[in-house]
Amino acid sequence: MKVYLQKELLEKLPELKVAFLIVHGINIDQKAQEMQQKLQDAVDECIEKYKDQNIGELDDIKKWHGYAEKLGIDTKKAPVSSEAMLNRILAGKEIRSVNPLVDFYNSLSIKEIMPMGAYDLDNTEGDIYLGIAKGGELYKPLSGKKDEEAETGEVIFADEKEVMCRH
DSSP, X not given: OOEEEOHHHHHHOTTOOOOOOOOOSOOOSSXXXXXXXXXXHHHXXXXXXXXXXXXXXXXXXXXXXXXXXXXXXXXTTSOOHHHHHHHHHHTTOOOOOOOHHHHHHHHHHHHHTOOOOOOOGGGOOSOEEEEEOXXXXXXXXXXXXXXXXXXXXXXXXXXXXXXXXXX
């Protein structure tokens, strides 16, 4: 298995910085109070810090909108995941605890205003890439809601079977 950046994405966004980290031996089956608390703390900080601001006007969000514009993405139809999370928080919607790993990276995503994701490599097929959706790729939301299709031009993490995350 390889993990790579799609050439087309690098050509369109040469300034993009991406990090991949592979960690073995993590037990995500248990609920960890510490990570749940980190997530709640990040949510509380977000509410306090941004309650009177337009999220779309934040410099970090403007940067992601600039990337989206270069890719031809309509951020109204396919918002950046970190922006969508901040908007959910400020609308009073719950950011639910999933497992210690997801809670950890969600807390970082909220604090750093940066899209993040984690994937169980035992449940992936073939190579994994960060790239640009052609449109129509299958995405199964963690919420269990009905399957969705990635928008053309949207930034996705995918394996050979499906989209694992939409950014």
